[in-house]
Amino acid sequence: MRVLFIGDIVGRQGVGIVVDSLVGMRREQSIDFVVANGENSDGGSGITPSIYRKLIKAGVDCVTLGDHIYRKKDIIEILDTQDRIVKPANYPAIAPGKPYAILESATGIRVAVISLMGRVFMKPVDCPFAAADRVMAEIPADVKVRLVDFHAEATSDKQLMGRYLDGRVSALMGTHTHVPTADTQILPGGTAFQCDLGMTGPHNSILGRDIANVTEATISFRPIAFPVAKGDVRLSGAMVDIDSRTGLAQRIERVSLNEKDASRYGDSNDDEDDDR
Numbered sequence: 001m002r003v004l005f006i007g008d009i010v011g012r013q014g015v016g017i018v019v020d021s022l023v024g025m026r027r028e029q030s031i032d033f034v035v036a037n038g039e040n041s042d043g044g045s046g047i048t049p050s051i052y053r054k055l056i057k058a059g060v061d062c063v064t065l066g067d068h069i070y071r072k073k074d075i076i077e078i079l080d081t082q083d084r085i086v087k088p089a090n091y092p093a094i095a096p097g098k099p100y101a102i103l104e105s106a107t108g109i110r111v112a113v114i115s116l117m118g119r120v121f122m123k124p125v126d127c128p129f130a131a132a133d134r135v136m137a138e139i140p141a142d143v144k145v146r147l148v149d150f151h152a153e154a155t156s157d158k159q160l161m162g163r164y165l166d167g168r169v170s171a172l173m174g175t176h177t178h179v180p181t182a183d184t185q186i187l188p189g190g191t192a193f194q195c196d197l198g199m200t201g202p203h204n205s206i207l208g209r210d211i212a213n214v215t216e217a218t219i220s221f222r223p224i225a226f227p228v229a230k231g232d233v234r235l236s237g238a239m240v241d242i243d244s245r246t247g248l249a250q251r252i253e254r255v256s257l258n259e260k261d262a263s264r265y266g267d268s269n270d271d272e273d274d275d276r
């Protein structure tokens with residue numbers, strides 16, 4: 001089966017390129033399952049129920065998040081009631097959301113989606129390695145396809161988790177830094193790996209935010225809002241082919257789609273909600 005991972009979706013332009021291209025891309029590239037990180041989809045921070053629904057309607061099978069998970073508090077009800085969205089599995093049990101999802105692909109293959117958060121240069125959180133072991137033990141053994149979004153800052157942290165879960169999950173894709181890494185590979189045990197998928201949103205920016213404002217705030221120390229930037233919108237991610245009988249990866253390829261590429265897929269899911 002073929003899985004598409006989409007890196008951190010930033011703002012309405014990030015949501016827009018997904019909505020505009022995903023139906024056509026799924027069809028033309030024979031994609032069976034899509035995981036997208038939506039933690040920055042509402043104005044650069046958090047996600048709303050309406051953006052969640054828009055992404056699912058556009059063809060995303062499961063939404064993962066990260067440190068901005070609860071920034072828009074209306075999402076809490078969605079996290080508690082909907083199946084196609086997960087919280088980081090190493091968040092406390094009491095925190096809203098489910099620690100993993102088991103979903104079915106369009107062709108009837110059962111797929112587990114797990115999100116984990118790193119601890120290096122991040123807000124303190126429970127041990128992601130212990131959480132990974134706990135979730136691996138809970139997922140039924142016949143669910144072979146297991147997809148992990150590891151939301152973390154440090155490449156060392158990401159490599160370590162990749163090696164820790166190598167052979168136990170189909171793919172472990174990094175998110176959070178918004179900059180794609182060139183270490184796309186299949187690890188020795190059969191897990192597809194990339195330290196970071198990169199960002200889906202405006203690349204004429206500092207990690208998706210307006211360059212002038214980030215510059216001004218950094219140099220002057222004055223508190224200034226960081227609006228989502230505009231221009232050079234790209235969809236960043238990776239496509240992974242997985243043997244659904246063993247759950248191991250066979251092939252991985254980086255994906256970087258610009259607006260021209262996206263318009264080639266041409267299938268607009270237009271829905272005029274005014275989400276930022």
Ligand SMILES: [Fe+2]
Pocket residue numbers: 008039040066176177178
């Ligand atoms: Fe992010």
Ligand SMILES: [Fe+2]
Pocket residue numbers: 039066067068151175176
């Ligand atoms: Fe993040």
